[in-house]
Amino acid sequence: MTQVRVLVGTRKGAFILTSDGHRRNWDVQGPLFAGWEIYHLKGSPVDPNRIYASQSSSWFGQIIQRSDDGGRTWTIPGGEKLPDPYGPPAGMSNKFVYDTSPETGRPLTTHQWYDGTQHPWEFKRIWHLEPSLTDPDVVYAGAEDAALFRSTNGGQSWQELPGLRGHSSGPQWAPGAGGMGLHTILLDPTNPKRIYIAISSAGTFRTDDGGETWKPINRGLKSQYIPDPDAEVGHCVHRIALHPSRPNVLFMQKHWDIMRTDDAGENWREVSGNLPTDFGFPIEVHAHEPDTIYVVPIKSDSEHYVPEGKLRVYRSRTGGEEWEPLTNGLPQSNCYVNVLRDAMAVDSLDSCGVYFGTTGGQVYVSPDAGDTWTAIVRDLPAVVSVEVQTLP
Amino acid sequence: MIRVVLPYHLRTLARVDGEVLLDVAGPVTTRTVLDALEARYPMLKGTIREHETGRRRAFVRFFACREDLSHESPDNPLPEAVASGAEPFLVVGATAGG
Numbered sequence: 001m002t003q004v005r006v007l008v009g010t011r012k013g014a015f016i017l018t019s020d021g022h023r024r025n026w027d028v029q030g031p032l033f034a035g036w037e038i039y040h041l042k043g044s045p046v047d048p049n050r051i052y053a054s055q056s057s058s059w060f061g062q063i064i065q066r067s068d069d070g071g072r073t074w075t076i077p078g079g080e081k082l083p084d085p086y087g088p089p090a091g092m093s094n095k096f097v098y099d100t101s102p103e104t105g106r107p108l109t110t111h112q113w114y115d116g117t118q119h120p121w122e123f124k125r126i127w128h129l130e131p132s133l134t135d136p137d138v139v140y141a142g143a144e145d146a147a148l149f150r151s152t153n154g155g156q157s158w159q160e161l162p163g164l165r166g167h168s169s170g171p172q173w174a175p176g177a178g179g180m181g182l183h184t185i186l187l188d189p190t191n192p193k194r195i196y197i198a199i200s201s202a203g204t205f206r207t208d209d210g211g212e213t214w215k216p217i218n219r220g221l222k223s224q225y226i227p228d229p230d231a232e233v234g235h236c237v238h239r240i241a242l243h244p245s246r247p248n249v250l251f252m253q254k255h256w257d258i259m260r261t262d263d264a265g266e267n268w269r270e271v272s273g274n275l276p277t278d279f280g281f282p283i284e285v286h287a288h289e290p291d292t293i294y295v296v297p298i299k300s301d302s303e304h305y306v307p308e309g310k311l312r313v314y315r316s317r318t319g320g321e322e323w324e325p326l327t328n329g330l331p332q333s334n335c336y337v338n339v340l341r342d343a344m345a346v347d348s349l350d351s352c353g354v355y356f357g358t359t360g361g362q363v364y365v366s367p368d369a370g371d372t373w374t375a376i377v378r379d380l381p382a383v384v385s386v387e388v389q390t391l392p
Numbered sequence: 393m394i395r396v397v398l399p400y401h402l403r404t405l406a407r408v409d410g411e412v413l414l415d416v417a418g419p420v421t422t423r424t425v426l427d428a429l430e431a432r433y434p435m436l437k438g439t440i441r442e443h444e445t446g447r448r449r450a451f452v453r454f455f456a457c458r459e460d461l462s463h464e465s466p467d468n469p470l471p472e473a474v475a476s477g478a479e480p481f482l483v484v485g486a487t488a489g490g
Contacts, residue, residue: 035401059451059485060401060439076405079435094438 078156142182201236217265271320329373357383
């Protein structure tokens with residue numbers, strides 16, 4: 001019997017929600033890692049029982065957790081003493097050290113601060129974990145301050161891919177209001193050498209050589225809050241998404257504006273169309289319809305809640321420009337929640353399920369591609385991330 | 393034996409209840425106590441002291457014998473009462489909301 005497993009990261013722990021293919025009755029497991037901020041959990045596409053979690057705290061820093069049994073039990077990779085003296089060092093799974101080796105060719109020591117001065121890079125946390133499409137032991141991690149790390153041993157140790165931060169524009173990157181996080185990692189299923197990433201507020205970058213070198217792909221983005229609205233970098237990209245069948249087409253929720261590219265990021269065009277506001281955080285693509293996309297418009301960058309007290313997901317079936325509100329089952333009065341950038345996901349059942357979590361602690365599911373919605377849970381801590389696994 | 397009291401979240405992480413008892417060879421200092429703690433519980437590396445610099449994390453404090461030792465040199469001898477096991481060495485999360 002088909003099952004869906006929803007992985008929910010919140011400000012105070014993680015939760016796992018499971019249901020059968022009907023998606024009507026749900027079991028709730030959690031809180032896991034109670035009291036810690038869980039920015040993200042994600043399962044391996046090739047081994048769904050392998051799940052990685054980013055656990056962090058302002059007090060005690062970063063922890064990486066891993067489950068090999070679908071979330072029932074968790075371990076800190078390498079967190080136990082290893083009997084083999086030639087094995088990888090223990091207790092290194094939370095060691096995210098920026099590469100300053102001579103091989104990178106530059107010290108990589110500063111980036112732009114809020115006031116325009118230069119500021120040292122400081123590791124704060126892992127925002128996003130992206131397991132490899134082919135190897136369950138390989139996983140990428142997006143960090144704040146913005147950097148891309150990779151583990152090839154199931155999360156026991158991490159190495160930076162320094163070519164990204166070493167791009168000549170690195171010293172110009174500046175944090176957004178939420179910090180300078182590398183929040184999106186998209187792996188091209190047709191080209192293992194190609195990865196897209198997005199950073200707030202540097203913009204979007206692409207590698208075509210497996211992470212050695214990177215190029216900014218922000219042409220067409222316009223941002224009035226930076227000195228040059230058409231600059232190569234400095235755009236506050238909130239989220240990008242692709243459909244695996246068409247990896248050259250990307251959709252973007254920028255700070256303001258919904259954007260689309262049909263040439264792997266070389267050129268972007270705005271597709272906000274008839275949205276009531278084009279500020280927002282998540283953007284997601286239907287599992288089976290590459291031109292059906294979802295966003296959750298937010299009132300403004302000064303008022304981070306849904307407009308008019310109405311929680312509305314907007315769906316475009318035309319790849320942007322034409323949008324319809326989806327409200328059936330969602331609160332349409334006195335609602336003032338936000339939906340964060342990593343808090344929306346889709347399953348891959350025949351009738352595509354759409355899921356999102358709110359800062360008010362609700363996790364909603366639509367088993368019919370957005371036509372109707374119900375709350376799976378209503379009173380979790382503020383939801384930071386939602387991922388879905390579709391299990392056979 | 394050196395007695396160490398960890399904050400709730402680090403006890404959970406290390407999967408211990410109550411105090412941790414440690415053998416510390418040589419002088420008993422903040423550094424040698426934390427070295428022994430991390431050797432016993434590798435998952436605590438990086439949670440009390442930063443990986444690269446070994447410095448105390450900003451929101452972590454060290455108390456013992458009713459004194460705040462957070463800003464003492466990590467190589468200063470800890471009070472005799474800690475070295476003898478009469479008093480615990482406290483690792484405390486700074487009070488800062490949450």
